[in-house]
Amino acid sequence: MSQPAPIASVDVSTAAARLQGSDAPRPLLVDVRERDEFAAVRVEGAVLVPLSSFADTYEQLPRDRPLLMMCAAGRRSLAAADHLSRHGFSDVTNVGGGITAWRAAGLPVRSGLPETGEGDLPAG
Numbered sequence: 398m399s400q401p402a403p404i405a406s407v408d409v410s411t412a413a414a415r416l417q418g419s420d421a422p423r424p425l426l427v428d429v430r431e432r433d434e435f436a437a438v439r440v441e442g443a444v445l446v447p448l449s450s451f452a453d454t455y456e457q458l459p460r461d462r463p464l465l466m467m468c469a470a471g472r473r474s475l476a477a478a479d480h481l482s483r484h485g486f487s488d489v490t491n492v493g494g495g496i497t498a499w500r501a502a503g504l505p506v507r508s509g510l511p512e513t514g515e516g517d518l519p520a521g
Contacts, residue, residue, distance in 0.1 A: 404478045406491040409499045412465050416442070422462035428516070429468050429477045430496070435516055438496055438508045440467070445516035448473045455481060457518055463488040470495045 407415070415424050426443040428435055435445045446454055448468070455477075458464060464486065466474035471493045478489045492499075500506055507515075 404475060404482060404489065404491050406471075406475075406493045407465075408493055409502050409504060412467075412490075412492045413499075413502075413504050415463075415465065416440075424463040424465050424490075425459060425519070426465045426467060426492075427458065427474075427477070428496075429466060429473050434469065434496075436508075436510055438500065438506050439511070439516070440496070440499060441505065441507050443467065443516065444518050445511075446477075446518070448477055451477055451480065455484065458486070459519075460486060463490065465490050465492050467492040467499075468495045470497050 416426060426440055428439060428443040428445050429448040429451060431447050431449060432445065446458065458481070464481065466478040466489060468474040471491060474495060475491045478491045481489045496506070
């Protein structure tokens with residue numbers, strides 16, 4: 398049995414550029430932090446799939462578009478990306494530095510209680 402390839406990683410600037418790019422299919426940013434962390438600060442358009450329930454919910458993620466995995470600093474998202482890779486997801490990339498690096502780079506964030514539907518997986 399072959400081992401999955403090492404998980405690709407990008408910095409926050411590259412992740413932001415990929416999210417704003419015109420490539421199709423457009424990447425999906427997956428935040429694996431917990432709900433309270435997500436409410437405190439998040440990237441607009443990110444979907445929330447907390448690591449605490451990830452093993453039960455990861456199959457809901459789309460397999461037909463690139464996934465950018467994010468957490469607070471990069472460790473939890475790397476574990477989630479590895480899990481996805483081992484379960485047949487082929488285009489998974491970790492966002493190194495997570496939301497901490499995202500904010501430090503001056504990239505836009507949202508804070509406060511998420512609006513209805515914010516953080517939900519897209520339909521389909």
